[in-house]
Amino acid sequence: xxxxxxxxxxxxxxxxxxxxxxxxxxxxxxxxxxxxxxxxxxxxxxxxxxxxxxxxxxxxxxxxxxxxxxxxxxxxxxxxxxxxxxxxxxxxxxxxxxxxxxxxxxxxxxxxxxxxxxxxxxxxxxxx
Numbered sequence: 001x002x003x004x005x006x007x008x009x010x011x012x013x014x015x016x017x018x019x020x021x022x023x024x025x026x027x028x029x030x031x032x033x034x035x036x037x038x039x040x041x042x043x044x045x046x047x048x049x050x051x052x053x054x055x056x057x058x059x060x061x062x063x064x065x066x067x068x069x070x071x072x073x074x075x076x077x078x079x080x081x082x083x084x085x086x087x088x089x090x091x092x093x094x095x096x097x098x099x100x101x102x103x104x105x106x107x108x109x110x111x112x113x114x115x116x117x118x119x120x121x122x123x124x125x126x127x128x
Contacts (some may be wrong), residue, residue: 009028009029010035027039036054036055036057041062042062044063046064047064050072070103077100080096
């Protein structure tokens with residue numbers, strides 16, 4: 001693609017297909033922002049994505065339900081926890097620690113139900 005080996009390049013991995021017949025698409029691209037629009041042009045459905053700004057156009061121009069990633073959300077809470085001063089004994093638990101506790105509980109559930117089918121997993125997951 002005309003770039004040197006040390007330049008930025010992106011490998012996009014997209015899981016597609018109907019339930020029970022998933023397929024995985026691997027797409028190399030030298031552009032991050034343009035690739036998102038090309039790959040997801042006309043896409044309809046649920047898209048799990050990080051906070052990358054390049055997705056905004058896709059969400060704006062297509063009927064997409066955006067869902068987040070607990071891994072990315074958790075990382076921000078961990079960073080906030082590390083930036084906080086040490087907690088004194090007997091002090092009220094911070095909102096950051098409460099959030100991390102909830103994420104840990106969700107991760108524990110997901111680890112326990114990993115072998116179940118989709119409907120069984122849905123039954124085991126807590127509802128808001």
